[in-house]
Amino acid sequence: xxxxxxxxxxxxxxxxxxxxxxxxxPDIAPKTAARIREQAKALGYLPNATARALKVGRSYNIGVxxxxxxxxxxxxxYFSQILESAKAEAERLGYDITFISKDLGAMSMDYxxxxxxxxxxxxxxxxxxxxxPAIIRLATSEIPTVTLDYTFDSRTSILSDNVRxxxxxxxxxxxxxxxxxxxxxxxxxxxxxxxxxxFKKTCxxxxxxxxxxxxxxxxxxxxxxxxxATRAILELPERPTCIFYPDDxxxxxxxxxLERHGIAVPRDMSVVGYDGIPLSQVLRPxxxxxxxxxxxxxxxxxxLLIEQIEHPDTWLxxxxxxxxxxxxxxxxxxxx
Amino acid sequence: xxxxxxxxxxxxxxxxxxxxxxxxxPDIAPKTAARIREQAKALGYLPNATARALKVGRSYNIGVxxxxxxxxxxxxxYFSQILESAKAEAERLGYDITFISKDLGAMSMDYxxxxxxxxxxxxxxxxxxxxxPAIIRLATSEIPTVTLDYTFDSRTSILSDNVRxxxxxxxxxxxxxxxxxxxxxxxxxxxxxxxxxxFKKTCxxxxxxxxxxxxxxxxxxxxxxxxxATRAILELPERPTCIFYPDDxxxxxxxxxLERHGIAVPRDMSVVGYDGIPLSQVLRPxxxxxxxxxxxxxxxxxxLLIEQIEHPDTWLxxxxxxxxxxxxxxxxxxxx
DNA sequence: TTTGAAAACTTAATCGATTAAGTACATTAT
DNA sequence: ATAATGTACTTAATCGATTAAGTTTTCAAA
Numbered sequence: 189x190x191x192x193x194x195x196x197x198x199x200x201x202x203x204x205x206x207x208x209x210x211x212x213x214p215d216i217a218p219k220t221a222a223r224i225r226e227q228a229k230a231l232g233y234l235p236n237a238t239a240r241a242l243k244v245g246r247s248y249n250i251g252v253x254x255x256x257x258x259x260x261x262x263x264x265x266y267f268s269q270i271l272e273s274a275k276a277e278a279e280r281l282g283y284d285i286t287f288i289s290k291d292l293g294a295m296s297m298d299y300x301x302x303x304x305x306x307x308x309x310x311x312x313x314x315x316x317x318x319x320x321p322a323i324i325r326l327a328t329s330e331i332p333t334v335t336l337d338y339t340f341d342s343r344t345s346i347l348s349d350n351v352r353x354x355x356x357x358x359x360x361x362x363x364x365x366x367x368x369x370x371x372x373x374x375x376x377x378x379x380x381x382x383x384x385x386x387f388k389k390t391c392x393x394x395x396x397x398x399x400x401x402x403x404x405x406x407x408x409x410x411x412x413x414x415x416x417a418t419r420a421i422l423e424l425p426e427r428p429t430c431i432f433y434p435d436d437x438x439x440x441x442x443x444x445x446l447e448r449h450g451i452a453v454p455r456d457m458s459v460v461g462y463d464g465i466p467l468s469q470v471l472r473p474x475x476x477x478x479x480x481x482x483x484x485x486x487x488x489x490x491x492l493l494i495e496q497i498e499h500p501d502t503w504l505x506x507x508x509x510x511x512x513x514x515x516x517x518x519x520x521x522x523x524x
Numbered sequence: 525x526x527x528x529x530x531x532x533x534x535x536x537x538x539x540x541x542x543x544x545x546x547x548x549x550p551d552i553a554p555k556t557a558a559r560i561r562e563q564a565k566a567l568g569y570l571p572n573a574t575a576r577a578l579k580v581g582r583s584y585n586i587g588v589x590x591x592x593x594x595x596x597x598x599x600x601x602y603f604s605q606i607l608e609s610a611k612a613e614a615e616r617l618g619y620d621i622t623f624i625s626k627d628l629g630a631m632s633m634d635y636x637x638x639x640x641x642x643x644x645x646x647x648x649x650x651x652x653x654x655x656x657p658a659i660i661r662l663a664t665s666e667i668p669t670v671t672l673d674y675t676f677d678s679r680t681s682i683l684s685d686n687v688r689x690x691x692x693x694x695x696x697x698x699x700x701x702x703x704x705x706x707x708x709x710x711x712x713x714x715x716x717x718x719x720x721x722x723f724k725k726t727c728x729x730x731x732x733x734x735x736x737x738x739x740x741x742x743x744x745x746x747x748x749x750x751x752x753a754t755r756a757i758l759e760l761p762e763r764p765t766c767i768f769y770p771d772d773x774x775x776x777x778x779x780x781x782l783e784r785h786g787i788a789v790p791r792d793m794s795v796v797g798y799d800g801i802p803l804s805q806v807l808r809p810x811x812x813x814x815x816x817x818x819x820x821x822x823x824x825x826x827x828l829l830i831e832q833i834e835h836p837d838t839w840l841x842x843x844x845x846x847x848x849x850x851x852x853x854x855x856x857x858x859x860x
Numbered sequence: 861t862t863t864g865a866a867a868a869c870t871t872a873a874t875c876g877a878t879t880a881a882g883t884a885c886a887t888t889a890t
Numbered sequence: 891a892t893a894a895t896g897t898a899c900t901t902a903a904t905c906g907a908t909t910a911a912g913t914t915t916t917c918a919a920a
Contacts, residue, residue: 191906192908193906201869201870202870202871203906204907208909215868234641235641239907240906242874242875242877242905243874243908244908249622249642262598262611263608268598268604271598272597275598275623279628282631283628284622286585286621286622289611289615291615292619293616295618297570305570305573306585307574444806470773470776538901539876539877540900540901541900544878551897553897553898571876574877575877575878576876576877578876578877578904579878580905
């Protein structure tokens with residue numbers, strides 16, 4: 189491995205001079221700096237991030253946390269989009285990304301300890317159980333954090349516009365003449381609560397009464413569970429004309445169930461999803477859904493985290509709303 | 525930050541003693557070691573991976589490389605499954621995962637340099653253009669690597685059983701009475717070449733003649749491009765009875781095109797996909813496809829890489845085949 | 861010619877942990 | 891009683907880079 193010592197010897201200067209020259213310090217003669225840079229290139233010198241991190245107390249490495257237990261793992265398109273855009277933005281700004289988990293090999297540690305162990309300059313909490321004490325410990329620690337879809341007190345967060353999203357969908361469906369709307373929702377997270385509240389509020393505002401049996405629990409990203417919920421809804425004495433699914437993937441489970449009952453979409457039943465993953469737009473029929481601004485969320489999460497890392501004293505916690513958009517699709521029939 | 529120095533002071537021993545005690549060295553009296561461990565816990569001591577890495581020359585950090593340009597990004601389910609399982613296995617073995625990219629902020633570096641800069645103990649090359657000189661440099665360097673779906677000379681790799689996969693699919697379709705098979709393939713990578721070769725070979729072995737216009741190029745994971753290829757095939761004077769798609773997602777693009785022509789699957793046209801992502805099994809009709817052993821590939825990649833890192837002298841390069849399986853689905857009609 | 865300041869370096873400490881080599885003391889063998 | 895052995899530590903160097911403080915040289919101003 190080529191170190192600054194090798195360069196200093198080759199150039200006949202001290203290691204300090206080499207370090208300063210490579211970092212563009214002002215007290216190095218231009219000629220010397222040029223000679224040093226030349227030698228560095230010639231010798232194939234690469235800075236050692238580890239050594240630098242040890243000295244300067246900054247690793248230029250940020251942690252990303254995907255809790256494995258919440259089912260919000262990286263294999264879901266919504267999260268992998270966030271991860272990909274966060275990664276791209278972080279790299280653009282000179283930071284690498286490391287996953288943060290509970291327990292590493294034989295060492296048992298929590299998220300906070302893991303982040304410290306790896307000297308992460310900050311952590312993006314992308315998907316987690318926000319009641320988990322280990323998550324709370326990290327999110328209220330001295331380590332800069334940005335959470336997605338949840339806000340801790342005096343902390344920065346990126347929020348998907350769940351309230352507006354649900355409202356947009358309900359209004360769209362309403363404008364297409366629907367008055368009996370059923371809503372299958374995911375596990376009771378804060379996001380789910382927001383969506384349910386917005387669904388109910390918008391319905392109320394539009395003068396729609398939603399019987400309680402029209403609101404059904406299921407599990408996010410689980411076609412089987414949404415299939416069951418769909419069946420329960422179909423067995424009601426009075427069926428809704430439109431079913432809201434917790435997410436696009438869950439819609440597929442509902443779709444199978446509808447088919448089994450000989451119900452065609454959108455002829456006999458209208459449906460809407462949520463997320464707007466690319467897949468939803470290549471399905472036949474094309475799904476009516478609300479696209480969350482996943483890329484923007486990832487990008488903003490990385491950007492704000494790094495800003496916070498680099499200007500800790502002037503930092504003001506903030507919550508950024510990432511706007512999504514309605515993808516009209518063709519699974520809502522106009523029954524006006 | 526609590527360091528071994530703090531512990532050494534609190535216990536009235538030297539820092540060396542603390543280090544040895546915490547690492548279970550044999551020349552520390554059990555009583556002393558216990559006292560030190562106790563103090564460490566009481567003070568909330570956390571080892572500093574950075575400092576340790578600098579001294580011992582091992583970072584317990586492995587790089588994962590997803591080339592952004594090849595379209596084989598983390599958002600594709602096949603790759604995100606590999607990533608997730610590799611991550612889980614690496615963590616189980618005490619290693620963290622960091623993404624390796626070209627260029628980091630202002631520094632322009634190639635993959636090899638990035639891996640060195642971060643002192644990665646090894647790198648999993650998950651998705652890349654294997655002709656790219658930057659990839660070749662990394663994969664032939666002194667850094668331990670494991671490549672997925674490609675083998676470099678005297679290097680370890682994990683291979684999806686593309687040859688067997690295609691053969692299985694062709695035979696399955698053949699047994700269902702099909703003799704006119706069209707194949708839409710992805711970009712000309714080594715994987716694609718293997719699949720095409722296996723397709724042709726199996727057809728030949730079964731006595732099927734494949735006209736060259738039945739073999740069409742498209743782009744992986746791109747429904748639009750497979751839609752175009754599908755159209756071209758439908759315009760042929762003699763249509764095939766079954767179309768092979770480059771992957772499950774591409775099938776969706778084909779599906780739209782077929783619908784546009786009033787062709788129902790599998791009534792008027794049989795189709796098969798490739799990959800066997802979870803989505804394919806919740807689609808209606810359920811897709812006939814070949815499930816690649818993505819989780820196993822990720823797990824094995826991490827396991828073998830770490831074995832290679834920990835036993836470099838006795839290491840023998842190897843290629844592990846991760847077996848997949850046929851998912852029969854219902855998009856192939858029996859026309860026997 | 862002297863003084864002062866600016867320019868261009870070097871010295872040495874430091875980040876936190878590891879480890880080869882050394883030391884002190886106790887115990888056992890001869 | 892002396893040497894040999896072992897146990898339980900400590901000392902000090904080291905990993906690679908950074909940086910405050912110090913030194914030398916150069917050169918312009920007085």
